[in-house]
Amino acid sequence: MSETVLRTIDLTKRYKNRLAVDHLNIEVRRGDVFGFLGPNGAGKSTTIRLILHLVFPTEGDVEIFGASLKQARHKALGKVGAVVENPSFYGHLSALRNLEILGGLQKPVTRRTIMAHLDRVGLADRANDPVKTYSHGMNQRLGLALILLNEPELVILDEPTTGLDPQGMKEVRELIRELARERGVTILLSSHLLYEVELIATHMAIIHEGKLRVEGSVQDLLKKGQSAVLVKTDRPEELLKYLETDGAYRSAVIRSDGVLVELELERIPELNRRLVGAGFGVSALVPQRTLENYFLSLIEGREAQETRPMERKGGSDKP
Amino acid sequence: MMRLVWFELVKTFIRWRTYIGFIAFGVIVPLVVAGLKLGGQRSFERHLLSLLQNDFVIGGNVLNGWFFGFFFMSALWVHIPIVLTIVAGDQIAGEGNAGTFRFLLTHAVSRSRIIAAKFIVTLIYTAVMVLFTGGLTLGLSLWAFGGGDLLIIRRGILVIPEAQLPYHFLVAYGLATLAMFVVSSLCFFFSSLTDNSIGPIIATMAVIIVSIIIISLPFELFQAIRPYLFVNYFDAWQKIFDDPIPWDVIRKNVAILVGFMAAFFLATMVYFSRKDILS
Amino acid sequence: MNALIKQRLLPVALFLLLFPTTVSSQEGPDAKSRPDPRRVFTDLANPYRNLKDYTVRIQTKVNMPTIRIPDFTATLYFKKPDRFQIETKSFAPLPRNSGLFNPFQFDPEKNRIAYQRTESLNGVQADLYRVEPLDSKIMVRYFTIWTGESPARILQVESLSFRGTKGIVKLSYRNVEQGSEMWLLPDKVHVHLTFPEGAPNADAWSLTTKDNPVSGGMRQLDEVSGEGDLDLAYSDWQVNTGLDDRLFEKKK
Numbered sequence: 001m002s003e004t005v006l007r008t009i010d011l012t013k014r015y016k017n018r019l020a021v022d023h024l025n026i027e028v029r030r031g032d033v034f035g036f037l038g039p040n041g042a043g044k045s046t047t048i049r050l051i052l053h054l055v056f057p058t059e060g061d062v063e064i065f066g067a068s069l070k071q072a073r074h075k076a077l078g079k080v081g082a083v084v085e086n087p088s089f090y091g092h093l094s095a096l097r098n099l100e101i102l103g104g105l106q107k108p109v110t111r112r113t114i115m116a117h118l119d120r121v122g123l124a125d126r127a128n129d130p131v132k133t134y135s136h137g138m139n140q141r142l143g144l145a146l147i148l149l150n151e152p153e154l155v156i157l158d159e160p161t162t163g164l165d166p167q168g169m170k171e172v173r174e175l176i177r178e179l180a181r182e183r184g185v186t187i188l189l190s191s192h193l194l195y196e197v198e199l200i201a202t203h204m205a206i207i208h209e210g211k212l213r214v215e216g217s218v219q220d221l222l223k224k225g226q227s228a229v230l231v232k233t234d235r236p237e238e239l240l241k242y243l244e245t246d247g248a249y250r251s252a253v254i255r256s257d258g259v260l261v262e263l264e265l266e267r268i269p270e271l272n273r274r275l276v277g278a279g280f281g282v283s284a285l286v287p288q289r290t291l292e293n294y295f296l297s298l299i300e301g302r303e304a305q306e307t308r309p310m311e312r313k314g315g316s317d318k319p
Numbered sequence: 320m321m322r323l324v325w326f327e328l329v330k331t332f333i334r335w336r337t338y339i340g341f342i343a344f345g346v347i348v349p350l351v352v353a354g355l356k357l358g359g360q361r362s363f364e365r366h367l368l369s370l371l372q373n374d375f376v377i378g379g380n381v382l383n384g385w386f387f388g389f390f391f392m393s394a395l396w397v398h399i400p401i402v403l404t405i406v407a408g409d410q411i412a413g414e415g416n417a418g419t420f421r422f423l424l425t426h427a428v429s430r431s432r433i434i435a436a437k438f439i440v441t442l443i444y445t446a447v448m449v450l451f452t453g454g455l456t457l458g459l460s461l462w463a464f465g466g467g468d469l470l471i472i473r474r475g476i477l478v479i480p481e482a483q484l485p486y487h488f489l490v491a492y493g494l495a496t497l498a499m500f501v502v503s504s505l506c507f508f509f510s511s512l513t514d515n516s517i518g519p520i521i522a523t524m525a526v527i528i529v530s531i532i533i534i535s536l537p538f539e540l541f542q543a544i545r546p547y548l549f550v551n552y553f554d555a556w557q558k559i560f561d562d563p564i565p566w567d568v569i570r571k572n573v574a575i576l577v578g579f580m581a582a583f584f585l586a587t588m589v590y591f592s593r594k595d596i597l598s
Numbered sequence: 599m600n601a602l603i604k605q606r607l608l609p610v611a612l613f614l615l616l617f618p619t620t621v622s623s624q625e626g627p628d629a630k631s632r633p634d635p636r637r638v639f640t641d642l643a644n645p646y647r648n649l650k651d652y653t654v655r656i657q658t659k660v661n662m663p664t665i666r667i668p669d670f671t672a673t674l675y676f677k678k679p680d681r682f683q684i685e686t687k688s689f690a691p692l693p694r695n696s697g698l699f700n701p702f703q704f705d706p707e708k709n710r711i712a713y714q715r716t717e718s719l720n721g722v723q724a725d726l727y728r729v730e731p732l733d734s735k736i737m738v739r740y741f742t743i744w745t746g747e748s749p750a751r752i753l754q755v756e757s758l759s760f761r762g763t764k765g766i767v768k769l770s771y772r773n774v775e776q777g778s779e780m781w782l783l784p785d786k787v788h789v790h791l792t793f794p795e796g797a798p799n800a801d802a803w804s805l806t807t808k809d810n811p812v813s814g815g816m817r818q819l820d821e822v823s824g825e826g827d828l829d830l831a832y833s834d835w836q837v838n839t840g841l842d843d844r845l846f847e848k849k850k
Contacts, residue, residue, distance in 0.1 A: 054425065056595060077427045078427040082425045084425070085421065088422070374793070376692050
């Protein structure tokens, strides 16, 4: 069993009458790409700030590489690099100067090293420009360059692709994969973009209203989740009526591209026979087992709500 | 620690707003000197020495460079504190507003060291600002009006010979710098309470102005409060120009001012060490 | 017998002859021996008729609680009839009307002078005169002047200004040789000033505390009170060197 890199122990944060994080216990092991999921306001950012000691817990503690944040902050954060929300720099200073200052707080960083990292994120030619002239995407890349300067063993990313275009998102995902696979960096990635987490995370935890709902490997969690199949047919309304009358399946909803039927994946052949037997033309049966469904089922209960636009782009960039 | 101080120096002195005070005094002081030279001097003389001229004929260069250098020191009460707060108020609040604490404080460097580095730079800026103003006012005044003895009106008239004046002004500006350290420390503390740098500026100036009013008015209640206000001890720099120099009183003032400065700094440390960074 | 009477009476007669004169000289002047103020002061100024200008070095010690000044040195220039210029690096307040030697100051044409009495001043017989300046620019109500010695000179001057300041000036002289001429000029002057009590400057009204540190050092001089002394020592007299008028032009 690999080493525990990060552990929260009954981590709690109360703001006056509001419990932002409620006795949270998660564990991130070395080599994990740990997805930290939750809807907006669930407590993800608060948890990240608690881990990074930007915010002080009401109760509980965090251990990083075995060192308690309360008692040995210096040791705990020594090998951590983090980008919290939008990376913010000193706008009046150049990228080079920013990295010199922010990257050199613990120990000096050479200009050569800085330029190499800027080059890695595609900002070498803008190194001497004031950061206030940078676009949002450039800021994100600069943030990644910064946290990698000190060669961290744990990287914490809070919503790293927010505001990026698809190309930018892809670059960030590739960087994360490279860090995890090639450099052996452990990554804690918080996001509300489920598709993103599904694509790159090995483990995840879902938090809602400050409480941990579930934690485990992505594969295991997906197996637990509700699955569905998209039935492409020429008569979707009639198919829906038939299924509702039949009552053999939990739920069915019409989508623009077919009828989504909630059922265990192993029952797909059975569904196919029944539909064909009932006289429906079935052009395709597409399994729809997704993290989003699982997430929604956890957050909102068993009944999936009206279909919402999925933040998925073709589904081709799987790890 | 030196590296942290260096970084803070870079952050502070690369910003153009740091130079607002230098530019402001760099423009205003020559203007005032020019105005005095062009005619203000005579009216100054009449106003200042009208009673004395009933009984004496005054020889010598009364309104000389040292006199105006001393006159400009009155800017230490309000004008210089304003420009100091522009930088001091932004030291912590500015980082909060910009969101740069999210990088700055997520390293293994302790908050107290970062705050200490910022405080040192704030004091450095304060000293540079005060000494720049002193050098500018004295230098320009001496160039425009020449030298001579310094005439001070306090419990009658006191004249300090010119030979002694460099020493007096040096010590006076040292004490003035200490007084301004207290102003900057207070503003620095206010800066830790908020993410908006305007708030500390206004709060600090409000404290100073109200305190000045309190110590100036002869009401019993105000005079009872007076010993607890740090501006009450600012005039250490004026006491240097007394005869005999009340060193005991000055030492006491220095100790009190240092105490206030330490208190504001400690308050900042304690508060900021436990502050949730939400920006 | 006759010889005895003559012997005894003669001193008496002599005494009686002299007594009226003696008495009259001690009790008070009669119209015949009272000095003529105009003539006295004209005679006082006469030795200086040919004095057109002078330059003198004055060293001053000030001993006044309300005016704390270190000893200072100044060069005083004078040009007839009444122009003065002070040259000094220091702050040099010289008593008006007493520290600046002007032999023509008490010109009978410019003053109303009245003989008061004769009295002893430091063991010297001195005539007392009351002098009231006719020029309103002179900020003195009147002077009381003691003259005496030989050659006649002003020994002491008392003044009362319109503001109420009293000054007592005691002068000593010495002969100053300049080429073929000899001048009797002041050597040392002692000035005692008494400022009026409770005479604040109307412009200096202030709501703030007296020890208000905010305006410390920059207050307007709101009152000069108490008393004190100035001692002036004159040296390096240079008379009639032909001082330029431009020396006396007011500096801007």
